[in-house]
Amino acid sequence: MSRVILFNKPHGVLSQFTDGQARATLSDYIDVPRVYAAGRLDRDSEGLLVLTNDGKLQAKIAHPKFKAAKTYLAQVEGTPERDALDALRLGVVLKDGKTRPAKVEKVPEPDWLWPRDPPVRVRKTVPDTWLRLSITEGRNRQVRRMCAAVGHPCLRLIRVSVGDWALDGIAPGAWRDA
Numbered sequence: 001m002s003r004v005i006l007f008n009k010p011h012g013v014l015s016q017f018t019d020g021q022a023r024a025t026l027s028d029y030i031d032v033p034r035v036y037a038a039g040r041l042d043r044d045s046e047g048l049l050v051l052t053n054d055g056k057l058q059a060k061i062a063h064p065k066f067k068a069a070k071t072y073l074a075q076v077e078g079t080p081e082r083d084a085l086d087a088l089r090l091g092v093v094l095k096d097g098k099t100r101p102a103k104v105e106k107v108p109e110p111d112w113l114w115p116r117d118p119p120v121r122v123r124k125t126v127p128d129t130w131l132r133l134s135i136t137e138g139r140n141r142q143v144r145r146m147c148a149a150v151g152h153p154c155l156r157l158i159r160v161s162v163g164d165w166a167l168d169g170i171a172p173g174a175w176r177d178a
Contacts, residue, residue, distance in 0.1 A: 002054040004178035005035055008170040009049045011116050015040040026051070029173050038062050039070075039162070042141055046116070047072070047159035048167045050178075061162060067136040071161040072143050073110060074131045075120065076152035080106070084150040088133065092149045096139060099146055103134040113158075114172050120155045128155055 009015065013024040015037045026037065035051040038061035052058050060066045088104045107130050122128070129152070133143055144154045160167045165178055
């Protein structure tokens with residue numbers, strides 16, 4: 001029987017079950033045999049990670065050819081102007097090629113957001129802005145690299161949805177069956 005688990009990955013946790021370097025992994029939070037992450041979130045990112053025991057579903061979620069939308073909230077340094085947002089919407093040239101276009105909009109800081117541990121470094125002289133971005137690829141650290149390429153490095157990155165699955169009320173470190 002196919003099983004899908006939605007996990008709110010905390011900052012600092014690896015998107016794998018083993019490490020060998022004593023860093024926090026999925027096994028510190030999820031004690032379910034034979035489920036695997038469908039895609040990854042880098043250690044510095046937070047939010048929705050989908051796990052499944054269904055290899056075909058895992059490939060459909062993770063492989064770029066299926067174009068599963070992944071939506072993020074990104075706290076970025078500075079205030080992106082129209083040209084930076086348009087560049088993200090058209091696709092950004094990175095070292096590994098041009099990205100697919102992203103859907104992006106400025107949004108207010110979410111009122112449901114949990115505090116991050118450790119806290120985000122805030123500079124009094126540099127404002128920050130929240131963006132909602134949706135991409136259909138999953139390159140290594142892609143959203144972070146895209147934001148940096150348009151002059152607005154990510155301070156905090158939270159994935160809020162993958163396809164039709166959403167984070168909706170799952171506390172950091174908690175999971176539920178989809």
